[in-house]
Amino acid sequence: MIHKEGVKILIVILTVLSILNLCIFILSPSTSNILKITVLSASLIFIFFNCLFFRKSRRHFLPDNKVVLSPADGTVMVVESVTENEFFNDERIQISIFMSVWNVHINWYPVSGKVIYYNYHPGKYLVARYPKSSVLNERNTVVIDNPNTGKILVRQIAGAVARRIVSYVQDQKIVLQGEELGFIRFGSRVDLFLSPDTQILVKPGDSVRGLLSPLAKVS
Numbered sequence: 001m002i003h004k005e006g007v008k009i010l011i012v013i014l015t016v017l018s019i020l021n022l023c024i025f026i027l028s029p030s031t032s033n034i035l036k037i038t039v040l041s042a043s044l045i046f047i048f049f050n051c052l053f054f055r056k057s058r059r060h061f062l063p064d065n066k067v068v069l070s071p072a073d074g075t076v077m078v079v080e081s082v083t084e085n086e087f088f089n090d091e092r093i094q095i096s097i098f099m100s101v102w103n104v105h106i107n108w109y110p111v112s113g114k115v116i117y118y119n120y121h122p123g124k125y126l127v128a129r130y131p132k133s134s135v136l137n138e139r140n141t142v143v144i145d146n147p148n149t150g151k152i153l154v155r156q157i158a159g160a161v162a163r164r165i166v167s168y169v170q171d172q173k174i175v176l177q178g179e180e181l182g183f184i185r186f187g188s189r190v191d192l193f194l195s196p197d198t199q200i201l202v203k204p205g206d207s208v209r210g211l212l213s214p215l216a217k218v219s
Contacts, residue, residue: 003106005166005183006054013050017043053185057104059211063112063177065148068198068216070208071110071181072190073103079204084193087117087143087153092193093200095215097208099188107156107190108210112177113146118169123158140167140182144175148218153193156182178211 002010024031024039061069078096083089099105123138138158145151156165167182175181184190194200198216202208208215 001056001058002051003054003056003183005185006050010047010050010054013047017047053101053105055104056106057210059108059178059209061178061211064214064217065112065146065177066218067214068110068149068152068192068194069108069177069211070097070213070215071107071154071192072097072099072105072208072210074099074190074208076202076204076206076208077189078191079200079202081196082193084153086119086141088151088193091196092153093196093198093216095192095194095200095202097190097192099184099190104210105184105188106210107154107181107183109144109175109177109179109181110154110192110215111144111146111149111152112175113144113149113152115142115169115171115173115175116145116151117141117143117153118167118171120167138165140165140169142167142169142181149198149216150195153191154181155191155193156184157189157191158184 021040021043024036074097076095077098078094080094081091082094084092119141121139140156141153143151143153158165164185168180194216197219199219200216201214
């Protein structure tokens with residue numbers, strides 16, 4: 001299935017490439033067969049890549065109010081204690097997940113609860129693996145208050161390739177674990193900030209899948 005964020009883009013791509021190939025194959029009969037095959041092959045590969053990127057993956061999981069599930073597919077880059085200065089202004093455990101262009105790019109709510117803070121920040125487009133991208137790049141910050149896990153901050157971060165963050169967050173709304181939080185187009189990053197007494201279940205280098213990989217749980 002194709003995610004709704006990709007439908008319009010794919011329609012435009014299909015239209016443009018169809019016109020291009022029509023012009024080459026029918027309106028330009030003198031064009032060499034090698035060029036025709038090359039353009040057609042490149043068009044099909046480009047369409048396949050975009051369908052792969054905008055694919056929608058159904059996730060079957062068991063909701064658990066004492067477990068923080070991964071909000072995204074990707075690779076864990078960072079697990080460390082840091083000072084979070086936007087909302088908490090104290091020490092938190094940061095977990096950063098890097099999403100490559102091959103990952104599903106849907107972001108999900110890692111816990112259920114009430115959205116008590118939401119803020120969009122315009123910014124730069126540094127490589128998402130760069131530590132400072134968490135505070136310098138374009139980003140969305142949302143804080144969910146869960147009675148069991150406490151307040152959890154989730155931050156969507158744009159990267160050097162990702163130039164559009166889509167957010168479905170509504171401030172003060174009650175959300176459920178597993179609902180879609182948003183979508184990031186092309187390579188990007190998601191950060192979580194958890195309470196220092198949270199039991200962390202992952203380490204740098206681990207591959208995680210959204211809603212299927214537990215990141216932490218209440219001690």
